[in-house]
Amino acid sequence: MNSERDRARTGNGPVVISVDAMGGDRGPAAVVAGIVRSATINPDIRFILHGPRDELERLISRRKQLRDRCEIRDAAGVVTMHDKPSQVMRNGKDTSMWSTLDCVRNGEATVAVSCGNTGALMALSMIRLRKLPGVNRPAIAILWPSRNPQGFNVMLDVGADIRADARDLLQYALMGASYARNGLNLPVPRVGLLNVGTEEHKGRAELKEAHDLIGDLAEQGKYEFVGFVEGGDIPGNTCDVIVTDGFTGNVALKTGEGTASLIGDLLREAFAYTPLSRLASLLAYTSLRRLKKRIDPRRVNGGVFLGLNGTVVKSHGSADATGISSAVKLAFELAQSGFADRLAARVASAAELAQDDAQAEQQKESGT
Amino acid sequence: MNSERDRARTGNGPVVISVDAMGGDRGPAAVVAGIVRSATINPDIRFILHGPRDELERLISRRKQLRDRCEIRDAAGVVTMHDKPSQVMRNGKDTSMWSTLDCVRNGEATVAVSCGNTGALMALSMIRLRKLPGVNRPAIAILWPSRNPQGFNVMLDVGADIRADARDLLQYALMGASYARNGLNLPVPRVGLLNVGTEEHKGRAELKEAHDLIGDLAEQGKYEFVGFVEGGDIPGNTCDVIVTDGFTGNVALKTGEGTASLIGDLLREAFAYTPLSRLASLLAYTSLRRLKKRIDPRRVNGGVFLGLNGTVVKSHGSADATGISSAVKLAFELAQSGFADRLAARVASAAELAQDDAQAEQQKESGT
Numbered sequence: 001m002n003s004e005r006d007r008a009r010t011g012n013g014p015v016v017i018s019v020d021a022m023g024g025d026r027g028p029a030a031v032v033a034g035i036v037r038s039a040t041i042n043p044d045i046r047f048i049l050h051g052p053r054d055e056l057e058r059l060i061s062r063r064k065q066l067r068d069r070c071e072i073r074d075a076a077g078v079v080t081m082h083d084k085p086s087q088v089m090r091n092g093k094d095t096s097m098w099s100t101l102d103c104v105r106n107g108e109a110t111v112a113v114s115c116g117n118t119g120a121l122m123a124l125s126m127i128r129l130r131k132l133p134g135v136n137r138p139a140i141a142i143l144w145p146s147r148n149p150q151g152f153n154v155m156l157d158v159g160a161d162i163r164a165d166a167r168d169l170l171q172y173a174l175m176g177a178s179y180a181r182n183g184l185n186l187p188v189p190r191v192g193l194l195n196v197g198t199e200e201h202k203g204r205a206e207l208k209e210a211h212d213l214i215g216d217l218a219e220q221g222k223y224e225f226v227g228f229v230e231g232g233d234i235p236g237n238t239c240d241v242i243v244t245d246g247f248t249g250n251v252a253l254k255t256g257e258g259t260a261s262l263i264g265d266l267l268r269e270a271f272a273y274t275p276l277s278r279l280a281s282l283l284a285y286t287s288l289r290r291l292k293k294r295i296d297p298r299r300v301n302g303g304v305f306l307g308l309n310g311t312v313v314k315s316h317g318s319a320d321a322t323g324i325s326s327a328v329k330l331a332f333e334l335a336q337s338g339f340a341d342r343l344a345a346r347v348a349s350a351a352e353l354a355q356d357d358a359q360a361e362q363q364k365e366s367g368t
Numbered sequence: 369m370n371s372e373r374d375r376a377r378t379g380n381g382p383v384v385i386s387v388d389a390m391g392g393d394r395g396p397a398a399v400v401a402g403i404v405r406s407a408t409i410n411p412d413i414r415f416i417l418h419g420p421r422d423e424l425e426r427l428i429s430r431r432k433q434l435r436d437r438c439e440i441r442d443a444a445g446v447v448t449m450h451d452k453p454s455q456v457m458r459n460g461k462d463t464s465m466w467s468t469l470d471c472v473r474n475g476e477a478t479v480a481v482s483c484g485n486t487g488a489l490m491a492l493s494m495i496r497l498r499k500l501p502g503v504n505r506p507a508i509a510i511l512w513p514s515r516n517p518q519g520f521n522v523m524l525d526v527g528a529d530i531r532a533d534a535r536d537l538l539q540y541a542l543m544g545a546s547y548a549r550n551g552l553n554l555p556v557p558r559v560g561l562l563n564v565g566t567e568e569h570k571g572r573a574e575l576k577e578a579h580d581l582i583g584d585l586a587e588q589g590k591y592e593f594v595g596f597v598e599g600g601d602i603p604g605n606t607c608d609v610i611v612t613d614g615f616t617g618n619v620a621l622k623t624g625e626g627t628a629s630l631i632g633d634l635l636r637e638a639f640a641y642t643p644l645s646r647l648a649s650l651l652a653y654t655s656l657r658r659l660k661k662r663i664d665p666r667r668v669n670g671g672v673f674l675g676l677n678g679t680v681v682k683s684h685g686s687a688d689a690t691g692i693s694s695a696v697k698l699a700f701e702l703a704q705s706g707f708a709d710r711l712a713a714r715v716a717s718a719a720e721l722a723q724d725d726a727q728a729e730q731q732k733e734s735g736t
Contacts, residue, residue: 230622251616258599
């Protein structure tokens, strides 16, 4: 058992991913179809699947790709999109979401994946996995299509918490940089702090304080701080990591998604408008498919919960098989890079440094 | 003089628009090209153009469309994009921006148009035009491409002020609804309050209070309140007016613009990729042009400053002739609808009602 746990943690040998089969808008069939895809592509993944045993057994029995690679854990309860996080924390012990997280908690799996209720998943993650030492507010980080060579930027927090003070924003910078290093393979990610103007005299008080904190810890945190950035930099190329509070980040994320989706629909309409344009869309099929793939939110499906003892990937509630498979791919990559342990080490050492700085400052001020 | 002023205010006869020729990224030539376009299309517009007389005279002398329809007011000073609002307020008397606003202040023109520094323009507008009675914080409202039949939604504030309390958000709802009635021709606009979840228990405290205030004044304000909305509703069809603070609104606006611009560039790349796709883009030329027109930010160019004694249209700093002409068109439509006076009346009566409510509540609480 112990050696199995070690393997799950270090990422040598097969990676075990704990998957919540329930709570998504399309039900467990879409989740199973998604993990089948991942299993087909990647021989190094194993799954522990959580939900009502009978239903899940029926779904996976026909899938030979999952044979000997997918274990079922029976959980009768389901967290719905309407359940309040507080209720789930009190009465959710029998749910598939709880069971999914507990496999990471006890070391059987390295990463958890769920497409259920975000608020409940974050609340349960906080009590089952607990926050990392030195982290006050965990955050949800997402990948956003960008003009950068790596094709994506990291943005956090996109909705774990609607508040964030200067110190929380510093934690987000450290965690986001760590994610960009391991998830996007950028040795020294460039970090920007989201504001309404790039001049230093603008913006809210906590942002000015955060600006100084994040700048001060750049070297220790192994990132470059580019200062304040604006909404246009989220899909831009001025930085790789965009740090903001969960309220602003959530609005930005959903505005961007909504705008992209509107443009996609208008594009389809434009191509359907005349016989000539319909012919054109046939000719351009491959090119448009490439574009679609590049900006398809399903391909970057997966918000990552950062700042916990263990990694949780939150897939879109409406994710189909493609979306689930992307979330599993992200989970696998993070597991293999040993991301959770590296992040923990980085945040802990930075917290210590910040602590030392604060103490040194206090001592200086009190003249000792 | 007096009758001329009356005409400028009521919108009978030609509409006089006060235009700042300076401060845009492309200089006065782009501004003159823009007003030439507007003058060609619309015989009912007159202009007062502000900037260095020699330069402007040289630019308009060759434009016969502007003959007898464009008066020049000499102003030597220019507000640059780097000037701080506080400096401009103290030392900006000789600038074209100051002169542009003063024509609205003294009634010679109905609407002012400028593509200069937003912060300075708002600061000068506050001191030259002054706030409407009952308004605490003026706001900048923009039109955003949406799925609604009118093709656009109104969003405010997008950056006049980074703070907004519950009462400010109520004012934004009233002003935004008034703008949608006059600018988008919607008799009873649907107003939504931007939040991170549509459930009433989520979000910041000031948003819960604003939710109640905006709901209570819906009938008097002649709008329908749809409650909380999310970022995805900004380009959506659940409401016509999106109310938020200037920090969040500015981030949302710039994220949306950045995302749309990224997709546009990727689309161009996709079409240039293979000979077949290049042929396709030729075939689809008209359809793509239609789409481009629909989402071209230059076509909806113009943030409107609301809550002042007079209307100010802020054009994009990088606006070209098309952009300037769109801003002038918007200014003309608002002037013709008598928008400023209607907005003032609506806000004043609502402020009175809110005052009455507050007093009644106080009396109830104190038992008198």
